[in-house]
Amino acid sequence: MVQREVAARLAAHPGTSDYGVLSATTQMYAHVESLLTLPPEAFSPQPQVHSTVLRLTMARARRVAGRPGRIPALHPQLLRAKTQGALEEPPQRRFRRAGHRSGA
Numbered sequence: 001m002v003q004r005e006v007a008a009r010l011a012a013h014p015g016t017s018d019y020g021v022l023s024a025t026t027q028m029y030a031h032v033e034s035l036l037t038l039p040p041e042a043f044s045p046q047p048q049v050h051s052t053v054l055r056l057t058m059a060r061a062r063r064v065a066g067r068p069g070r071i072p073a074l075h076p077q078l079l080r081a082k083t084q085g086a087l088e089e090p091p092q093r094r095f096r097r098a099g100h101r102s103g104a
Contacts (some may be wrong), residue, residue, distance in 0.1 A: 007034055007052035030056040 002010070011032040012018035026032060033055040040046040 001038075001051050001053050004037055004050040004052045007037075007054055010054065026056070028059075030058050032056055 006022075009018045009020060009022050010026050011034055012020070012023040014024075035053040035055055037050055037052045039050055040048065043051075
């Protein structure tokens with residue numbers, strides 16, 4: 001059982017806004033199936049979120065292009081997002097460049 005938003009990310013399909021590293025990695029090793037969603041009122045004390053029960057059915061070891069041990073290629077959209085994130089300037093450097101000192 002996980003928060004409904006996490007369940008949506010785990011089960012997301014390539015090309016959707018919820019699809020990401022968590023989706024790709026999970027689906028590489030398991031089939032994700034949403035069984036039921038429970039409202040906050042089903043619990044005591046009540047959380048502020050809905051909860052979803054998932055079934056993860058582990059997949060057999062994957063082979064890529066007939067070569068065991070290779071990591072499957074990432075969906076192009078996910079690869080683009082990861083590459084752009086890696087090329088951005090780290091927040092600490094932007095902060096220092098703006099004339100702020102850490103710890104002040």
